[in-house]
Amino acid sequence: MKLLFGGAAGSFANGFWIEPSRLSVTRREISCPRLPAALDGLRVGVMADIHFKPDQDEALLEEAVATLNREKPDLIALPGDFMDEDPAVIAPMLDLLKKLAPAHGVFASMGNHDGWAFGGAGMRQRFEKAGISFLINRNHGIRVRNENLVIAATDHIWLGKPDPAATLRGITAKTPVIALVHEPDYFDELTEWRNIQLQLSGHTHGGQCRVPFVDYTPAKVAYGRKYIQGAFQRGDSRLFVTRGVGTVGLRVRFACPPEVAVLTLRAAV
Helix, strand or coil, rough: CCHHHHHHHHHHHHHHHHHCCCEEEEEEEEECCCCCCCHCCCCCCCCCCCCCCHHHHHHHHEEEEECHHHHHCCCCEEEEEEECCHHHHHHHHHHHHHCCCCCCCCCEECCCHHHCCCCCCHHHHHHHCCEECCCCCCCEEEEEEEEEEEEEEECCCCCCCCCCCCCCCCCCCCCCCCCCCCCCHHHHHHCCCCCCCCEEHHHHHHHHCEEEECCCCCCCCCCCCCCCCCCEEEEEEEEEECCCCCCCCCCCECCCCCEEEEEEEEECC
């Protein structure tokens, strides 16, 4: 009984007080068919699902920003859910996010909570004033190592208005695309339109609480039931789903620590 009680108490303490603040860094190589050879080794930082609560999460977000800056990625993607329901958190959060300093820019997209709480026009205005490109059903081309690369992003999927035709408009067939789509299960639909070198998503929080050792997620969320965390592929397209940084509902994580990711893209040979 003592062992059982001690184990339960330890798990409770870990889930509520330790793990939600214990940032992890995932470094992973992603093989991308049709990626130009000049872009082999491109490094992309990913941070999603901040769900910023200034009184609880400031130190965690500061650490996440500092960690990504130390990794020196070529660009950084922020695929949505910056808040729970209070737009007042945007200003103090952006004071931290605007310190991100990759060589080729920071790109953000809508999450479902962002759309429900605030809406796209207000989000875009505030993020772009802070120097962060905020894409909603549109794309932005950049030049990296003398190669064209397009960053595209849809609107959020859950009660949003995703428009893949507008998102991918004007992109030539040979131009590589990195897509930000908050909800990962939309991967199957987006890749019906064209090959996507890499879709970056969050939304699931990796399950937020998982059963250790058996890779099981008890609770799943709409539009995040098929792809929970990690890397996936469909044809020549690739998907990476991050566990995210913050929490929704109770501030608890178990066997699923907060994560920033640094992905190194590899041209398939």
